[in-house]
Each structure stands twice: as structure tokens, then as C-alpha cells.
Amino acid sequence: MNFIPYGKQLIEQDDIDVVVETLKSDYLTTGPKVKEFEDALSEYCGAKYCVAVANGTAALHLASLVLLNKGDKVLTTPNSFLATSNSILYVGAKPIFIDIAEDGNIDLDLCEEALKQDSSIKAIYGVAFSGNMLKQEKLKYLRETYNIKILEDSAHAIGAEYNGIKSGSCTNSDISIFSFHPVKHLTTAEGGAITTNSKTVYEKLLALRGHGMYKDSSMEPWFYEMRDLGFNYRITDIQCALGISQLSKLDSFIKRRFNIAKRYDEAFKETPVKPLYTFDGKSSYHLYVVLVDFSKLNITKVDLFNKLREKKIGIQLHYIPINKQPYYKELGYGAENTPNMDKYYQECFSLPMYPLLSDEEQEYVIQTTLEILNG
Numbered sequence: 116m117n118f119i120p121y122g123k124q125l126i127e128q129d130d131i132d133v134v135v136e137t138l139k140s141d142y143l144t145t146g147p148k149v150k151e152f153e154d155a156l157s158e159y160c161g162a163k164y165c166v167a168v169a170n171g172t173a174a175l176h177l178a179s180l181v182l183l184n185k186g187d188k189v190l191t192t193p194n195s196f197l198a199t200s201n202s203i204l205y206v207g208a209k210p211i212f213i214d215i216a217e218d219g220n221i222d223l224d225l226c227e228e229a230l231k232q233d234s235s236i237k238a239i240y241g242v243a244f245s246g247n248m249l250k251q252e253k254l255k256y257l258r259e260t261y262n263i264k265i266l267e268d269s270a271h272a273i274g275a276e277y278n279g280i281k282s283g284s285c286t287n288s289d290i291s292i293f294s295f296h297p298v299k300h301l302t303t304a305e306g307g308a309i310t311t312n313s314k315t316v317y318e319k320l321l322a323l324r325g326h327g328m329y330k331d332s333s334m335e336p337w338f339y340e341m342r343d344l345g346f347n348y349r350i351t352d353i354q355c356a357l358g359i360s361q362l363s364k365l366d367s368f369i370k371r372r373f374n375i376a377k378r379y380d381e382a383f384k385e386t387p388v389k390p391l392y393t394f395d396g397k398s399s400y401h402l403y404v405v406l407v408d409f410s411k412l413n414i415t416k417v418d419l420f421n422k423l424r425e426k427k428i429g430i431q432l433h434y435i436p437i438n439k440q441p442y443y444k445e446l447g448y449g450a451e452n453t454p455n456m457d458k459y460y461q462e463c464f465s466l467p468m469y470p471l472l473s474d475e476e477q478e479y480v481i482q483t484t485l486e487i488l489n490g
């Protein structure tokens with residue numbers, strides 16, 4: 116048995132062919148494939164505009180430059196990859212960590228309590244953790260009632276749906292972002308994208324992706340003008356050609372993820388392994404997260420990790436609470452009242468979940484995990 120990671124890309128010959136074709140074309144960096152990928156993404160998600168960028172972190176950075184001002188307070192989740200709240204710090208704004216709800220997402224009821232107590236809070240940065248979108252009716256209510264900006268970090272959630280609302284459609288948010296890292300649903304190697312329904316936001320993002328430069332066809336033929344301090348966060352045509360090809364297969368990738376999730380759900384019934392949520396067709400399952408109450412077992416979480424890795428199963432942990440990271444502690448974070456996150460962190464781990472995971476490999480993961488837990 117080869118090593119089974121927790122996530123992995125699926126690259127086929129047709130993906131390779133389009134990359135090779137692009138390498139032979141006139142454009143390697145920004146050419147026609149970038150806009151084609153952006154158009155395909157906005158159509159898939161049902162958002163008006165899309166800007167593809169170098170990676171998901173760059174997407175978050177640009178989004179924060181557009182949505183936030185220095186000193187703004189932003190409610191966010193401790194249960195994410197570092198980049199979500201780092202992007203708030205990048206622009207000199209202030210993350211405020213809110214506890215998670217049962218599904219691992221930021222608790223929007225607690226967000227409302229915070230908003231009631233402090234009218235200077237400017238935004239919520241939520242994460243559709245593991246592929247499970249934020250509760251859209253609550254998001255809509257908070258956005259309208261408290262006049263705040265909403266960012267949906269949808270790095271885990273392309274292809275997810277919530278009562279007919281597609282992830283990335285920005286139906287109840289100002290901006291959504293995606294990552295196309297190889298462990299995600301579709302890959303461009305490194306890569307990311309931002310969706311929005313605001314033309315102003317879109318135009319600002321486009322400029323910030325390329326050094327804050329603007330062109331004007333009514334001016335001299337060489338004219339360009341820098342109005343903002345932007346970056347080079349461009350994605351290449353080579354990557355976008357791969358992205359277009361991958362996006363055309365996304366629904367079949369997600370179907371396979373659904374089958375894997377349903378099988379795990381079934382196999383772990385009446386066992387100490389509790390899925391974070393059971394299959395209901397909403398999550399697009401970037402991750403399959405489970406909870407185990409180790410205090411009731413004769414094995415520690417560290418032992419389980421080590422034993423599974425000895426058996427070539429690469430389980431992972433998503434996530435160490437961001438507010439407990441040394442850098443954040445230096446800034447005065449770490450002592451927030453987040454009992455749900457603390458308990459979750461004790462119990463959570465992620466099992467292998469990717470389209471190429473075979474039925475036999477999945478069975479091996481299930482049986483080995485249960486054998487180790489049962490001692």
C-alpha cells in the first residue's frame with residue numbers, strides 16, 4: 116500500500132495537454148486564459164465578477180485592502196488556516212476571534228452578540244470550513260442589520276451549495292475567495308480567485324493585482340498611472356489553462372467526494388469516531404473531519420496520529436487555533452473565551468478525502484482507524 120495523504124490533486128492527460136498547448140502559445144503570463152478562467156469561475160459560482168490571482172493568500176490580502184481600513188475591527192474564526200486572519204493584520208486591521216459553532220464554522224450568533232456590544236466592528240471574515248458554507252440567512256440578516264462588510268473565505272468550499280445559494284456567488288457577502296492549492300477541489304498548482312458582485316470592488320482588485328496601475332485608452336499610447344500601492348499577484352496563463360480544464364471536471368470530483376463522505380458516515384456509525392456533520396448534500400467536502408473523545412479511550416491523539424502514519428495513513432489536523440499561535444500571542448491574543456474551539460481542537464482530525472482515494476484505500480483507512488482506537 117502506498118502512502119495515503121489527507122488530500123491530493125487529480126491531474127489527467129487532458130489537463131496536461133492544455134498546459135503543454137499553452138506553453139507553446141504566445142502567452143505564458145497574462146494572456147487569454149486568465150480571463151477565460153475568470154469568466155468560467157464567475158459563471159460556475161453565479162457571481163458577476165472574478166479576479167484570478169497567484170494564490171488564496173494573495174486573494175485574501177487584496178480583499179482586505181479593498182474591504183478594510185487601518186484599525187478596523189473584524190470578527191473572525193480561530194478555526195482556519197493562518198492566512199484568513201493574517202490578511203486582516205496585513206492591512207493594519209484588528210482580528211477579533213469568535214468561538215465556533217457545532218459545525219466548525221464561526222458562531223454567527225456570537226458574532227451578533229459582539230456586534231450588539233460594539234458598534235465600531237466593521238466586518239466578519241468567516242470560513243466555509245471543510246466545505247460547509249456559513250448559514251446564509253443569518254449572514255444576510257447580520258449584513259443588513261449591522262451594516263458590516265462580509266468576506267466568505269471559500270478556500271474549502273468551491274462547489275458547495277446552501278439552500279440553492281452557490282459558494283462564491285456572494286449572495287450575502289461582499290467578497291468570496293478561493294484557493295487552488297493541490298489539496299483543494301481543483302488545482303492550478305498555486306492559485307486563487309476572488310469573486311464579487313460589485314463593479315467598483317472588481318476594478319479596484321484588478322488594479323491592485325497589478326501594482327495599482329490603471330490604463331486609459333484616451334491618453335498617450337504608452338500611458339499608465341499608479342493610483343494605489345498594489346502588488347504583483349498575477350496568475351499565469353499556464354495555470355489558468357489547467358484551472359479551466361479542472362473546473363470542467365469539478366462536479367464529477369465533488370460527486371466522488373460525496374460518495375467517500377457517505378461511506379465514512381456509514382462505517383463510523385456506533386463507533387467512537389463522530390463525523391463533524393453527516394452528509395446532507397450541502398458541503399463540498401474539501402475535508403472529512405471527525406471528532407473522537409479521547410478522554411474516554413485508552414489512546415491519546417498523538418498515539419493515534421503516530422500509529423496511523425506508521426500504517427501509511429496521513430491523517431491531518433485542521434486546525435490549531437490561530438489565536439494560540441506564538442505570533443498572535445505576542446500581539447496579546449490567546450486567552451479568548453472559546454470553549455467550543457478548545458474542545459474541538461482536542462477531538463478533531465481529518466481523514467483522507469480526495470477523488471483518487473480508491474474504495475480499497477478507504478476501507479483500509481476505516482478499518483485501521485477503528486482497530487487502533489479499539490486497542
Ligand SMILES: Cc1ncc(COP(=O)(O)O)c(C=O)c1O
Pocket residue numbers: 170171172173175195196198199242268270271293294295296306307
Ligand atoms: C481556509 C483557507 N484560507 C486561505 C488559504 C490560503 O490559500 P493559499 O494556500 O492558496 O494561499 C487556505 C489554504 O490552505 C485555506 O485553507
